[in-house]
Amino acid sequence: MSSKEQDVAGFHSRHDRLLKERVHDPYMTRSKPKEPSVCPQCGVVFDEGRWQWQPAPPVGASEELCPACQRIRDKVPAGFLTLSGEFFQQHREEILNLVRNKVEEQRAQHPLKRVMAIEEQEDGSCVISFTEMHLPQSVGEAVEHAYKGELEITYPEEGSLVRAAWRR
Numbered sequence: 276m277s278s279k280e281q282d283v284a285g286f287h288s289r290h291d292r293l294l295k296e297r298v299h300d301p302y303m304t305r306s307k308p309k310e311p312s313v314c315p316q317c318g319v320v321f322d323e324g325r326w327q328w329q330p331a332p333p334v335g336a337s338e339e340l341c342p343a344c345q346r347i348r349d350k351v352p353a354g355f356l357t358l359s360g361e362f363f364q365q366h367r368e369e370i371l372n373l374v375r376n377k378v379e380e381q382r383a384q385h386p387l388k389r390v391m392a393i394e395e396q397e398d399g400s401c402v403i404s405f406t407e408m409h410l411p412q413s414v415g416e417a418v419e420h421a422y423k424g425e426l427e428i429t430y431p432e433e434g435s436l437v438r439a440a441w442r443r
């Protein structure tokens with residue numbers, strides 16, 4: 276990462292295109308579930324070509340583990356957000372609450388967007404892993420919007436692991 280700043284600036288302007296064109300989530304494209312299907316783990320329903328929350332599983336639905344629960348089972352995140360710095364240490368719970376609220380808000384609309392794990396590192400920073408590749412950016416931006424600080428995002432050219440890091 277010698278020209279990191281340049282990379283970050285360049286990627287910011289074209290990351291959406293990159294994500295659309297070049298990054299395929301293997302957990303999304305692996306197989307097409309039967310319709311309707313219900314995830315036995317979280318209850319999300321696959322119907323009309325997408326995973327969605329429904330009040331109750333449709334009658335006669337097949338069972339199929341959804342892509343988010345598959346990632347959680349396999350311990351294969353789609354992306355990471357690292358939170359670090361002195362300010363973070365002092366406001367840890369408050370900032371992590373914002374993260375949880377932001378993800379919950381997203382999950383209500385997009386069922387496959389979830390936190391996989393929040394891991395405390397020895398140096399006091401936190402690494403949050405997600406089931407979905409747009410979350411590191413949107414959650415990182417929510418933290419940056421609320422608390423300033425510095426956000427860096429690395430988008431993959433190939434593969435699907437997005438890394439974001441916020442520091443203050």
Ligand SMILES: [Zn+2]
Nearest residue numbers: 314317341344
């Ligand atoms: Zn599920």
